[in-house]
Amino acid sequence: MGRAFEYRRASKEARWDKMSKLFPKLAKAITVAAKEGGSDPDMNPKLRSAIATAKAQNMPKDNIDAAIKRASGKDSSDIKTIFYDGKAAHGVQIIVETATDNATRTVANVKAIFNKNGGEILPSGSLSFMFSRKAVFEVEIPAGDLEELELDLIDYGLELLEQSEDSLMIYGDYTSFGTLSDGIEKCNLTLKKGSLQYIPNSTITLSDEQLGEIEKLLDKLDDDDDVQAVYTNIE
Structure with a gap:
């Protein structure tokens, strides 16, 4: 009983910890x-996808509404998206995407994380x-013919369709983000995540030991x- 309680409490605390980092x-x-694109999701595909991603992570509606409202407030005036390039051992290349209202603080933190790890x-x-900059969407696997779906989405800018479990x-x-977002909606697909991402043009394979070493750096970056x-x- 005691161990079961401790496990449940630890599991719940882990979920709370994840949400406390993820929701912000x-x-x-x-x-x-x-x-960047206005507060109307119908007219702003990037916002529409950001909202869908948040909902898929069970972010409360009040939090979503507050985040949209914050965009028109003076507090958001200095928030900018900044990218940082870096490298690590074993030929690992890293691009870090940040959203910050204080670039001096952010670059100092990112640089420190790289240097210490x-x-x-x-x-x-x-x-x-x-x-390469790509528009990337994750959707629920629909019923029906995926080949037909692929042909439909090509008209909206699809380059590649991949199925996981x-x-x-x-x-x-990346220029097709808006049209692909519209295509996903018109094909009645359930969006789980949608964003602009950097996809490597070539990849490297690491051993478990090498990966463990690099993950320390990646985890610290994720935690910022x-x-x-x-x-x-x-890979």
Whole structure:
């Protein structure tokens, strides 16, 4: 009984800890999207996708509404999306996406994380030719013919369709984000996540030991409040 209680409490605390880190990042993504393209999701595909991603993570509606409202407030005026390039051991390349109202603080934190965990921050744009900017959507696997769906989505900018155990991944050029978002809606697909991502043009394979070493750096980056996403060339 005691051990079961401790397990349940530890499990609940782990979920709370995850939400305490995840919800602020989701909220910031919503605020940035609303600031960039307006607060109407019907007219702003990036905001529509950010909201769908937040809902898929069970973020409360009040939090979502507050994040949208924050975009029109003076507090959001200085929030900017900034990318940082870096490298780590074993040929690992890293692009860090941040949303911040204080670039001086953010670059100092990101640089410190790299330096303390065997990495090195690079001049901005150093990895621009190593990665491609893509529109990436994750949807629930629909009933019906996937080949027919693929043909339909090509008209909206689809480049690649991949199926995993419980999701369908949709890839297109970053310029097709809006049209792909519309296509997903018109094809009645259930959106789980949608964002612009950096996809490596070539990947590397690491041993378990090497991966364990690199994961320390990646975990520290993920834990930073200003970091929205971390992209690597790891297979």
